[in-house]
Amino acid sequence: MSSFLLNQNPEPIALQGIDPNMTVLQFLRATGRVGTKEGCASGDCGACTAVVIDLSEDEKALDFKSLNTCIALVHSLSGKCLVTVEGLQQDKKLHPVQQAMVDCHGSQCGYCTPGFIMSMYAWFVTHNTSQLEEIEHSLGGNLCRCTGYQPIIESCQQAIKDKPNYQDPYANKQTHQRLLDFRETLKSATIVSEEKKEQFYAPETLTEVSELIEKYPTARIIAGGTDLGLELTLFARRFEKIISLQNVKELKVITEQTQSITINAGVTIKQALPTLLSYFPSTEQYLYRFAATQIRNWATICGNIANASPIGDFPPLFFVLGARLLLRKGDKERELAIEDYFIRYKQTALQQGEFIKSIIIPKLLPQEKLFVHKLSKRFEDDISAVSLAIKISLQAPEKGNYISDIAIAFGGMAEVPKKAEALSQLIIKRFKNQDISHLDYASINNVSAEIVQAIASEFSPLSDMRASASYRLAMAKALVQRSLLQLAENSESSETSLFDFKDE
Amino acid sequence: MSNTNPSNAPHDSAIGHVTGEATYIDDLNIPQNTHHIAFALSKVAHGKINSIDCQKARAMPGVKAVLLSQDIERxxxxxxxxxxxxDEPLLAKDTVLFYGQALCAVLAQTHQQATLAAATITADIIELEPIVTVGQAIEKESYLNAPIKMKTGDAKSAIPKADYQIKGELDIGGQEHFYLETQTALAIPKEKDEIVVHSSTQNPTEVQHLVAEVLGVPMHSVEVLTRRMGGGFGxxxxxxxxxxxxxxxxxxxxNIPVKARLPRYEDFLMTGKRHDFVVKYEVGFNSQGIVQGIIIDYYAKCGYSLDLSYAIVSRTLFHSDNCYYFENAQFRGFLCKTNTTSNTAFRGFGGPQGMLAIENIMQEIAQFLGEDACVIRQRNFYQKNAPKNITPYQQIIEENIISELTDSLLTTSNYSKRKEQITQFNATHNILKKGLAFSPVKFGVSFTTTFLNQAGALVNVYNDGSIYLNHGGTEMGQGLFxxxxxxxxxxxxxxMECIKVSATSTAKVPNTSATAASSGSDMNGKAAQIACQRIKENMINFASEHFSISKKQIAFSDGEVILDKQKMPFTEFVKLCYLNRVELFSNGFYKTPKIHYDRETATGRxxxxxxxxxxxxxxxxxxxxGExxxxxxxxxxDVGNSLNKAIDKGQIVGAYIQGIGWLCTEELKWDDKGRLTTTGPATYKIPSIGDTPKHLNVEIQNKYEPQEDTIFKSKAVGEPPFMLAISSWLAIKDAIYNARQDKKVAKLPAPATFEQVHNGLHLDT
Structure with missing residues (x-):
C-alpha cells in the first residue's frame, strides 16, 4: 500500500483509492488544507509551493526540494514527506522564515506568501549564507504582484541569521529516521491505484517498467511530471494509465565513462547540475535559467528531450555535443543520435512501447569550446524565444589559434530543435584562416549579413507571443556573434553581454 | 522587534499570511451541497451565435444545470x-463581442465536474470581422462615446509660431492585473429573498447593487462581504x-450555495486590463525647450463595452501636464470600441498613459536640442505663482513641492556625476551601453466623479474596552485595515491589539464607493476618526459631569484616560461609561471637501x-x-506624514516594480483574429525576483507637510508611485539614443521588450 507523510502528523496518508489524475494541490485543498494556494495551475507562479522531504540517493541524508503542487500528481508523493505552510510552526512559534516575513513586511495581499514561505524554507534548510544570486535562484519561480520583492529578499537575509540557533522541525536526525522507518513499512507497490479504471503505476525495477510500457503503449510515462500536469489542469484532460519512472532506482543513476557521461531517464536537472557544470562550466548561466527551482528539482534531463518540444533548452546543447540516446523496448536496447529523435513538431522516432532509458553525452576535448545562450522576455523562469549552442573545435595548439570544426544548433527556430549546417560551413569558410585571438567586434560584424543569410537558408522561424520571426532570425545571428566574441576573448571591451559584465 | 511603534505596525494579517491561516474566499469552509460554476467561452472574437450545444454537458456526471443568456432573461x-x-451581458446574447466572452455557465457538484462538462460545450458561431487594434477602430470610426476634450489657450496657433516643432506617435501597451487570487465569489441563499455574497471585490456596494438588480430584489436583501482580496489593483x-x-x-x-472561481487563463480572457493607447502628439517649443503649445490625441482601446473607460481616459487628460505648465494645450481622448475584453481600472487609472506621453515628449525635446532632459523638465515645471500654477483644467496648484523634491533627489542620487561617467562608459564600450533618466510624478487625488468621494465607518467600543472597527474600504493587500x-x-x-478590524460588509456601512483612486485611507480614515470623535464626545461629556472636571482636562493616551489629575485605565473607564449608560458606538461619515468639476467645460477642482x-x-x-x-x-x-512608513514603503516599491512590468516585460498579444495569445504566466511575464534592481533606494520625503486637512496630514500612496517607473523606461530610451551613432531618436513603444529595444537600436523608425 502506498502512502506519504504530511507535516508533523504521526499517521501517514494512504493513497489507496485516490484518483490517479489528482494533483497534490487538489488533494490538499479538497481535504481542507487550504493554506496552499492556486495561482495559475500551470507551475509558473509558485503560489502552490510546498516542500518534499526525500531520502538522498544514498539514503544517508535528507533532501529538501520545493515542488509546484499544482502540477504534481499526489501519487508521486508515495514514500516521501510533504511539508506545507501549515507544518512549519513549532508549538505555535513561527519558523524563522515566517517571522522574518512578518518583521520585514514581506507580505501584502498574502496570496503568494505561503508559496514564498515554502520556497524560502527549502532555501533556508539548504543554505547558510544569504548570497543574492542563490536567493534569486531559489525564489525565481515565485511571483509576487504586490511587494516588488525587496522586502522578501530582506526577509531571507534576516532569517538566515537565526539559523545557527534554530532547531528545525524537519532538518534533523529524527526526521531522517522517521522517513527510513516509514519506507520500511511500504511494501513494493507497483500498482498504486487500481480501484477505478484509471491506474497509476510506480514500478521499482527497469524490467518492470519496460514490461509495463510495452504492455500499455498508450500509457503516459512521467518522470518529473512537470509537463504532464499542465494537460490535466489547463486542458481538462484525463489519463487512463500513468507510468511513473520515479521509483526506479536504476534510472536515477549518472555514470561517468572516460569519454562520456551517461544520464539515465530518472535523473532530475537538480541532480545532474553538478556533473554537467563540472564538465561544461560555460553552461552555468544557461542551466540556471532553465525554468525555476521548483521545476529543476523534479524535471528530468531525458524528459526535456522526450516531450519533443521545439523550445526545450537541453536539445540544442546535446546536439552540438554529439549526444546519443539509448532507447529501450522490452529487454531490447538501441542507440540513436539525438538529432534523429526529433522528426516533426512533437513527433519522435520512438516506437510503440519504447522509451528513452538514458542519454550518453561525450565530454569535451581539450581543444573544444562550448557556448550556450538563451534569449527570453524575462531572465527568470521563461521559455526561450531562441536558444543557441555552439561547439567550436580548435586546431592543435602548436598549429595556432584556428577553428577546425564547428557544430551549431538552435532551439525555438523551427518545429524541432535543429542543427545549423549551412551556418557552420560559412563560419569555417570565413574564419578558418583567421587567428581567432584577432577576432574583434568589427571583423565579426563584417560577416553578419552573411550569417543572417546562412541562417535564413535553413530556418524559417515562427512569429508568436514570444518573438517575431524577424527578431528570432536577428537573435540567432546575435547569439552567434556573441559566441564568436567570447571565443576571441579580446574584444575591445572585455564584456560581451550583460551576464559577464562586472561593474566597477 | 522593530514593530513596537504602531505607525510601523506590520500588516494586520501578516501572521495569517505567513502561516496560511488568512483565508480567502476559495479557502472558506463552504456549506454542504455547495455547487461550482465553470464557463464555456467564445473561441471567436466577433460573431453571430447560431446555436450553443450543451446537450453533452447536461448529461455529464455531477452537472446540475447549464445556464444560457436566454434562461437568465426568461x-x-x-x-x-x-x-x-x-452594456455587458452576463452571458453572450445573439452575438459574441470578444474572444473569451462567456457563452454559458455550467453548475456542477465539484469544480472539476463543471470544468470537464464546460469543455464539451460547442457553439456554432458565424464569424464576423473583428476590430482588434486601435488602428482598425480609428479606421472604422468605432467609438463608444464622443471624444473627451480639455483645452487651455490656443495650441493650434501657438505650435507653428514656436521655434521648433516635434510631431510623433507613441504606442502604449495594456497590462493584465495578475492579482494572484483570480476572481472569486460565493453566494449563499438565505430565507425569503435574502442572499449573502462573499465577493473578492474592491467594490462591495456595486456588487450588492448589481446582484439586487439581477435578482429583482431591493438592496437590503443582499449582503456582500469582503474580508480580503489576494490583490486587486483595480x-x-x-x-x-x-x-x-x-x-x-x-x-x-x-436554493443552494454556489461558488465561482476563474481559472487563471479564463481570468486573462474574460476580464479587463489596463487600456492600450495610441498617442499622437504635436508640440512647439522655444530654444530653451519651453513648451509653447501642445496637442495630444489619445486613442484608448476600451474593448467591447464602456465600463469605466470614460473616467479612465479623463484621468489620462488630467495627467497629460504631469508637472509642467502649458499656456496653450489641447488634449483629446478617443474611446475606441474594439472586439476585445472590456478594459478597466488599473492602478493609476489612465494617469500613467498621460504621464508617459508627456515624459516621452520632454525627453524628445531634450534630445532634439541636445540638452539634458532633466534641465528641460525643470524649465517647464509649474511655478508657485499665477499663471504658471494653473492646470489646463483650471485647478490652481496650491501646494507644489516638485522643484524641491527634484533638487534633493538629483543631489542624493549623484545625477550629474553619473551622467558624466555614463558618457565616458559609452565612449569606451561597443556592445554595452548605459542610459540614465529622471522623471517626476504629480498625481491628483480624489475620484474625478465628485459624488464618489464619500465614505463611512462604524466603531463599536465594547464594555470590556475592546474596539470593533468596520468601514467601507476593502483590504487588497495595501494595508488599509x-x-x-x-x-x-x-x-x-x-x-493596535485593542482594535479588531472586520470584513467589509454592505450591511454595516452602506453606499460605499470602490476602494480605488488611492482614496482608501484618506476617506475611510477620516470617517473612522469622525466615528471615534463622536464616541469620545459622549465619553468626555459624561466624564466632565461625573468627575466635575473641565472637558479640556480629559485626554486619551497610552491605554489610559487622563481625567484632570487622575488617570484611569481605558478599559476601566469604558466600563464606567457603560454602567452610566453612555453610548459607546457610532458611525462616521466623511465627504472630501473643496472638490467640484464641470465635465462640459472641463474645468474645476x-x-x-x-x-x-x-x-x-x-x-x-x-x-x-536588445537585452x-x-x-x-x-x-x-511624498506621502505627507506617513500613517505607516513600512506599509507606505511597501506600496512605493511594489508600485514601482509593477510599473516596470507595464513598461518592460508585460506584453499582451492578440493574433489577427482577435485571440489573446498571452493567457497565463508562461506567456505573460510579470517581473520576477531578479528584476528588482540591485540598487533600489526608496526614501519618503519628510520635509513638507500637506496643506489640506487630510487624515493625520498623510497623503494617498496607492497609485502615485506606479508612475515612478517611467524614469526606467526613459533610461532605456536614453541608452538606445546613446548607442545610436546616427543620433536618431528611435521610436520605442511600451512595453520596451528586448525585441522592441532591438528594433529601436537597429531600425529606422
Missing part, C-alpha cells in the same frame, strides 16, 4: 450589467460583478490635493540583442 428578466452603462473594481451575479442567480434558482486601525488606536490612545514623487533610473543595455537590466533606481516620494 427567469430573471435582467441580463445586462455595467458600472456606468448597462481589476476587482467592476470585473468582480459578473461571477458574483451569476453565482447569486444560480444560488437563488436552485492596518492604517485605519492605527487611526482608531491613536484616537482612543490605545494599542477635481482633486483635493496632489501627491508628488521623483525617480532616477540607470540602465545597462546589450546592443547586440537590458535596470541597474540602479533612486526614489524620493
Amino acid at each position: 427567469e430573471f428578466g435582467h441580463l445586462l450589467i455595467g458600472p456606468v452603462q448597462k 481589476g476587482k473594481e467592476t470585473d468582480s460583478s459578473q461571477i458574483a451575479c451569476l453565482s447569486a442567480l444560480f444560488a437563488k434558482k436552485y 492596518t492604517k485605519i486601525a492605527y487611526v482608531v488606536a491613536m484616537e482612543f490612545g490605545v494599542s 477635481p482633486f483635493y490635493y496632489y501627491a508628488y514623487g521623483v525617480s532616477v533610473s540607470e540602465v545597462l543595455l546589450d546592443c547586440i540583442t 537590458y537590466k535596470i541597474t540602479a533606481v533612486d526614489i524620493l516620494h
